[in-house]
Amino acid sequence: MALTVAAGAPFPASIPLPNDFQPEGIATGPKATFYAGSLTTGDIYRGSLRTGKGAIFVDAPPGRSAAGLKVERSAKRLWVAGGPTGHGYVYSTRTGATIKDLALNVTSDALINDVAVTKHAAYFTDTFSPVIYKVPIGKHGRIGTPQTIPLSGPAAVVGEFPNLNGIDATRDGKALILGHSSRGELYLVNPRTGSSRTIAITGGTITPGTPDGILLDGRTLWVVENFSERLVKIKLSHDLTSGRITETFTSDLFRIPTTVAKSGDRLALVNGRFDLGFPPPFGPGAPPGTDFDVVQIKKP
Numbered sequence: 408m409a410l411t412v413a414a415g416a417p418f419p420a421s422i423p424l425p426n427d428f429q430p431e432g433i434a435t436g437p438k439a440t441f442y443a444g445s446l447t448t449g450d451i452y453r454g455s456l457r458t459g460k461g462a463i464f465v466d467a468p469p470g471r472s473a474a475g476l477k478v479e480r481s482a483k484r485l486w487v488a489g490g491p492t493g494h495g496y497v498y499s500t501r502t503g504a505t506i507k508d509l510a511l512n513v514t515s516d517a518l519i520n521d522v523a524v525t526k527h528a529a530y531f532t533d534t535f536s537p538v539i540y541k542v543p544i545g546k547h548g549r550i551g552t553p554q555t556i557p558l559s560g561p562a563a564v565v566g567e568f569p570n571l572n573g574i575d576a577t578r579d580g581k582a583l584i585l586g587h588s589s590r591g592e593l594y595l596v597n598p599r600t601g602s603s604r605t606i607a608i609t610g611g612t613i614t615p616g617t618p619d620g621i622l623l624d625g626r627t628l629w630v631v632e633n634f635s636e637r638l639v640k641i642k643l644s645h646d647l648t649s650g651r652i653t654e655t656f657t658s659d660l661f662r663i664p665t666t667v668a669k670s671g672d673r674l675a676l677v678n679g680r681f682d683l684g685f686p687p688p689f690g691p692g693a694p695p696g697t698d699f700d701v702v703q704i705k706k707p
Contacts, residue, residue, distance in 0.1 A: 486522045541553070
């Protein structure tokens with residue numbers, strides 16, 4: 408079905424990001440705040456979904472990159488997957504200062520793609536490796552030493568690029584959901600052991616090669632299909648082992664959307680525009696002067 412985008416003041420349907428920003432991840436915080444990260448520079452843009460106004464919040468040091476993002480509201484921290492750097496980064500949402508630079512995979516090719524944050528840990532995916540990286544969160548919010556958890560079961564099968572991509576966690580932190588881009592599959596993962604099983608999907612199909620960011624909202628799972636320019640709504644079973652596609656949405660404002668975050672009764676998606684070129688080191692990047700934006704819709 409065609410998606411009706413949010414219209415009318417004060418919530419703009421499209422919010423511009425800086426030209427050449429090359430975003431991939433988006434996260435939301437209190438009071439309709441959103442954060443978008445740049446794959447090419449690692450900079451973080453902070454804006455308002457209500458007014459559309461914003462500015463660069465984190466001017467990242469050279470060599471950083473920003474893929475998936477999550478806000479840890481209780482600790483006022485922003486967790487960032489560092490893409491091809493093999494690192495993860497943690498920033499203060501009050502000042503933008505770097506709290507932690509986490510070395511996750513510095514021994515081989517890496518694409519730290521996305522991150523999920525629970526009360527006791529943050530978990531990162533690596534598109535090139537069949538693992539998840541766990542960063543414990545201890546007493547008083549203390550950030551612990553990263554751990555590598557090998558995956559087993561279907562999530563451990565490495566196929567054609569891209570592989571593991573989006574990740575989210577249940578509210579209690581006892582289960583993770585991971586998306587596999589090239590196979591168009593979703594996995595239920597035990598965060599302690601790394602064991603996985605495929606989530607059986609009915610009511611339609613997820614388009615192989617396109618699943619990117621995911622958002623778990625209770626028992627509703629939203630899946631962004633980038634090159635299909637679709638947002639897929641899946642109603643999960645109580646035990647999360649199966650799901651039914653209930654609706655799919657498109658919009659003229661979608662321009663290769665990559666990830667989705669929620670803010671109250673709204674969803675915000677960031678347009679990566681990968682059809683114009685993947686950013687280095689995977690491609691030439693979009694042509695100079697390319698515009699990028701965030702699209703927001705009322706939650707269907």
